[in-house]
Amino acid sequence: MAKIQAVKGTRDLYPEQFRPIRRIFDAWRRASELHGFEEFESPTLEYLDLYREKSGDELVGQLYRLTDSGGRELALQPEMTPSLARMVAAKINALPKPIKWFCIPKLFRGENVQRGRLREFFQWNVDVIGSDSSIADAEVILVGIEALRNLGLTAEHFSVHVSNRRLIAAILAAGKIEDGEQAGAYALLDKAGKMKPDELAAKWNEKFGERLALEQLREWLSARDVSRLAESVGGALGMTEELEAASAQTSDVMSALSAFGVGDFCQLDLKIVRGLAYYTGPVFEFFDKSQNERAICGGGRYDDLLGKLGKQKEPAVGFGMGDVVLSLLLEDHGLLASPDRRRIVFVADATDGLRSELQRVVAGLRRAGMQTEFNYVQQALGKQLRHADKHGAVAVVILGDETRERNACQVKNLASGTSKEVSIDSLLADPAAALGIA
């Protein structure tokens, strides 16, 4: 029959490929737990309507849709936030706030496959719901930074670009580009990197040029210091209450990041807009600092989403970090391979007729917490020892006719090369000690 392949954009993760991803999961989970986040899980199958109303157009276009046996329209989860908002809205009054949750779902997007973009991928999601404190924004960024640090990445490898949709909006508003037009302005700014400068300028001038010069705006969006930016905008366009409040909020997030000891990783970058529809305040992206300049992670504050899904508005901030770009970044810096932390003990039988005894010893070692291997079929001892070597065994237990009479075995520590006879009872009572691998 014709060979069936893996679907394009999906991955067959053999143990060798999955091991580094497991290490990423472990780093994500450990950082989440240390920072007080609790793990939850949401369904992969959701009603299509959840995304129709809550996600940006780009994501809706990429949805995997299906119809269940009752004719209802479903979609495979392309992002976590709508499900999270749905779950929180359903129990909003029973849940103590702030809610600090994380999860590591597999997500699905029917997008064009390219390096760093797949149709099935894992994504770490971290969210705080029920606090409008800038310390919450900073803590969410902090947990992301700490997870990457635990994977061996430093401020040499990545940086966090912090922006604020509210501050950009306040600048636009001070320049008389009001609410209804801002989406168009964002869309242009977001495409700035992908458009020819002339083309961008022409499009901007056509719509907004008379009110706010693109060059001036871009200079402001390049500011590295919030208070000087506010002064400059205020001086040119007149200070507004919203401009003051949004600047203060941005400063607070930056200060909180410094207080958490991760100021070195972070910089103001108002060129970050974030494509998704629901952000309302501070937003951020983690960037690969190499020439590739890939975004590793993106998130921000979305204070309006819960109100749209339930009865009650709740402030919220969070991010998503996928495994695909992160794996590429780790690989580029030789940090992807995880040290094999297995400590395999191999049990061999030197002659026929010891299979039952071998199985008893194997099961006993495993129950005592040792990762233990053996051959399913009795073979020449030399062959078994080569298998032990292939498994990367740290110690070998050899059962033979002679030692059996004394209810004992030979143990060989492969690191030190030492060999000795021990009783089976003492081996099973304290394997690490008996094998010298404590």
Next chain:
Amino acid sequence: MAKIQAVKGTRDLYPEQFRPIRRIFDAWRRASELHGFEEFESPTLEYLDLYREKSGDELVGQLYRLTDSGGRELALQPEMTPSLARMVAAKINALPKPIKWFCIPKLFRGENVQRGRLREFFQWNVDVIGSDSSIADAEVILVGIEALRNLGLTAEHFSVHVSNRRLIAAILAAGKIEDGEQAGAYALLDKAGKMKPDELAAKWNEKFGERLALEQLREWLSARDVSRLAESVGGALGMTEELEAASAQTSDVMSALSAFGVGDFCQLDLKIVRGLAYYTGPVFEFFDKSQNERAICGGGRYDDLLGKLGKQKEPAVGFGMGDVVLSLLLEDHGLLASPDRRRIVFVADATDGLRSELQRVVAGLRRAGMQTEFNYVQQALGKQLRHADKHGAVAVVILGDETRERNACQVKNLASGTSKEVSIDSLLADPAAALGIA
């Protein structure tokens, strides 16, 4: 707007509900690793054809189908084995054998929702490919037993029913019910529990009664001892080579289970047939021993599947164990709730103006490996201490104006009730010692 619900048959797993499932995952993963199995991951989206040809009719009818943007027919993974076989077939010559792999995918079946059956569920899969040794069959069963033992279940709670499709086939063949008719005989036997005895007898007699009396067959299938069974069948119908070989194989599996020290959990039960199309030899089910008698796990040997998917036939044995029935079983025995192993440290600021210092201490404690919580907003100390209590904190660190002058803080161990002043430096250098929670 109308509230959007979770899709029927899916679960919103809030942290409280997910914690016990995480504990199950941890037990599955730990047992797998101790027994030398390596974790892999396969895509959720597969081509529909993978299941059309490889799965039983029941599963194919329950598939969630979808069409990708290129018009190709896809399905959501309803079981792991076809994907595993596809992945192994693709690298059959490069992979050292025996292949010992496990995984914990989320699977999807559009079946009728009932207690113990959902449309989205997690399933632990364990497989050995490339060995026809009965020790491999036994090891697969062993790892399942050990995972359940680690969750607190004993031989009081569950038992493993071991059968052998090959032995049943040999008995039928000895009774002149040949290959082509056996599928019909299996189907009848598999439904025995769900049919009225009269109805079953009538259907059997119509097709097979003249060659093999149903009563006689059912007596044989109730045998608890393989060698006596073989004698009895051989005496009545004549001994065949296949009957001898299949009996020996069955005995070997039972002996290997005893040698592994888990004979107490296991019993011969040839009434187990297993619905799926691909089993070729020993098969088994783990049963809840309570009145519910639910199957917790099922699996067996499937030596023909790899040959159907690739060029090369390879012997294989494995099982799947879902989280849903297992959770119900653990719940019934009060074993579901996992002890909260978190050791939260709570950091409080007694006065205004210490927020930055508090954030520095929080970040430092977390970097030193302590799970640390604090309030995003400064509040009265009494209120903060009540929050510490709600979080189940084991220790509280209190920053105040007076201690700050000495670059110190108060630490309070909530178990012992003792309180003392320590320097911030020594707290961050060795938090467990400073907090007395080592």
